[in-house]
Amino acid sequence: MILDDLDARAAALDARHAQTDLRDRFLLPDGVVYLDGNSLGALPVGVPEAIESVVREQWGRDLIGSWNTHGWWDAPVRVGDAIGRLIGAAPGQVVVGDSTSVRLHQSLHAAAALRPGRGVVLTEPGSFPTDEYVVAGVAAQVGWRVEHATPAEIPARLGSEVAVVVLSHVDYRTGELLDLPGITAAAHDAGALVVWDLCHSAGALPVGLDAHDVDLAVGCGYKYLNGGPGAPAYGYVAARHQDAFVNVLPGWNGHAEPFAMAEGYVGAAGVARARIGTPPMLSLLALEAALRAFDGMTIEEVRARSLSLTSFLRDAIATVVPDADFASPQDDRRRGSQVALRHPDAYGIVQALAARGVVGDFRTPDLVRLGVAAPYLTHADLVAAVRALREVLRHDEHLDPAWTTRNVVT
Numbered sequence: 001m002i003l004d005d006l007d008a009r010a011a012a013l014d015a016r017h018a019q020t021d022l023r024d025r026f027l028l029p030d031g032v033v034y035l036d037g038n039s040l041g042a043l044p045v046g047v048p049e050a051i052e053s054v055v056r057e058q059w060g061r062d063l064i065g066s067w068n069t070h071g072w073w074d075a076p077v078r079v080g081d082a083i084g085r086l087i088g089a090a091p092g093q094v095v096v097g098d099s100t101s102v103r104l105h106q107s108l109h110a111a112a113a114l115r116p117g118r119g120v121v122l123t124e125p126g127s128f129p130t131d132e133y134v135v136a137g138v139a140a141q142v143g144w145r146v147e148h149a150t151p152a153e154i155p156a157r158l159g160s161e162v163a164v165v166v167l168s169h170v171d172y173r174t175g176e177l178l179d180l181p182g183i184t185a186a187a188h189d190a191g192a193l194v195v196w197d198l199c200h201s202a203g204a205l206p207v208g209l210d211a212h213d214v215d216l217a218v219g220c221g222y223k224y225l226n227g228g229p230g231a232p233a234y235g236y237v238a239a240r241h242q243d244a245f246v247n248v249l250p251g252w253n254g255h256a257e258p259f260a261m262a263e264g265y266v267g268a269a270g271v272a273r274a275r276i277g278t279p280p281m282l283s284l285l286a287l288e289a290a291l292r293a294f295d296g297m298t299i300e301e302v303r304a305r306s307l308s309l310t311s312f313l314r315d316a317i318a319t320v321v322p323d324a325d326f327a328s329p330q331d332d333r334r335r336g337s338q339v340a341l342r343h344p345d346a347y348g349i350v351q352a353l354a355a356r357g358v359v360g361d362f363r364t365p366d367l368v369r370l371g372v373a374a375p376y377l378t379h380a381d382l383v384a385a386v387r388a389l390r391e392v393l394r395h396d397e398h399l400d401p402a403w404t405t406r407n408v409v410t
């Protein structure tokens, strides 16, 4: 009965949001409800064809001339501009290539050079591990002290010693969405810079980098941007910082005159100076093709759909699991695009759900993480997921001893 009600509500909501249902722009296996687009986005329909053409016609037929004739050389900034549309960055401020970890190293070093004489990097506890490691690594290299504060404490912890505040816009575990405008403004009032990690927000919700005067930002291409496994990451350098942007990893692709093969390094004008070496062109062009899945849709529309889906999912879970312990904020303004649940048998739940075709993921120590990539999910999919969850719990499928051996990728 309860699930019949949910079916009816889902149908009504899917009808209301029909305009933003982009499911036919993605290739997903039948019978799977994919709730892991916050780790690896689904495959956009246009990507296999685009890659086939890049491989056969560009690489295979036109060979090295493709660097010019097919725009390979300019792709890092061109694809950066396409990402910029989704994260509120005007053209010429985003460059694509390398991993988020590399871009974060680069951004923090640039921040150190922009704020000489300040000795503290302020971040939060429990960030995604690579962010922790990079912050510690760069701090050791430039002589910063690492300080941790919760996002709520950050404004009070800012002082004349803080060079930069580094935070994830959306927490990878709980899905908590931070107050990017407020924290950025507070950092600036204290003379500090901000570096935002957008891995879990880009492509899912409006970021407004330019509108909120963000200094530097990084993010990956393979989650809500759907660029594919190992898709290149990106870095944002606000136009006002580009002239003084010091590239700690200078490589020939970021040189002002790369084909002059000059002896000394002179950085290119604009965001191109953040380029490093030759980018993984097939992955970069796959990402470019993937971004076309957003054509005709604004990020505000993606967000409206995502909020409807995540609040519906939360309600639906609460209906069938009345004692559900949600790690994700209930308040729409504070929730990214996922719903995470705490449960002592979280690992078993995730595995048992996957056996029923509902793919989410487990995050240590006790989280069932359900990512909601709005363009390719419907409210009806979420009822199917909740129905599976009810069955898993009802039949104790999550306690199956088969789930005691953990896989490498969970």
Ligand SMILES: Cc1ncc(COP(=O)(O)O)c(C=O)c1O
Pocket (backbone or CB within 6 Å): 099, 100, 101, 102, 128, 130, 131, 168, 172, 197, 199, 200, 220, 233
């Ligand atoms: C917040 C955050 N930062 C960074 C990364 C990844 O960094 P990289 O692209 O270097 O693997 C992830 C996910 O893997 C993440 O969730």
Ligand SMILES: Nc1c(O)cccc1C(=O)C[C@H](N)C(=O)O
Pocket (backbone or CB within 6 Å): 038, 039, 040, 128, 172, 199, 230, 409
């Ligand atoms: N980048 C990943 C990978 O190469 C393998 C498995 C997972 C990932 C992820 O992106 C994890 C993701 N950042 C997370 O939020 O957990």
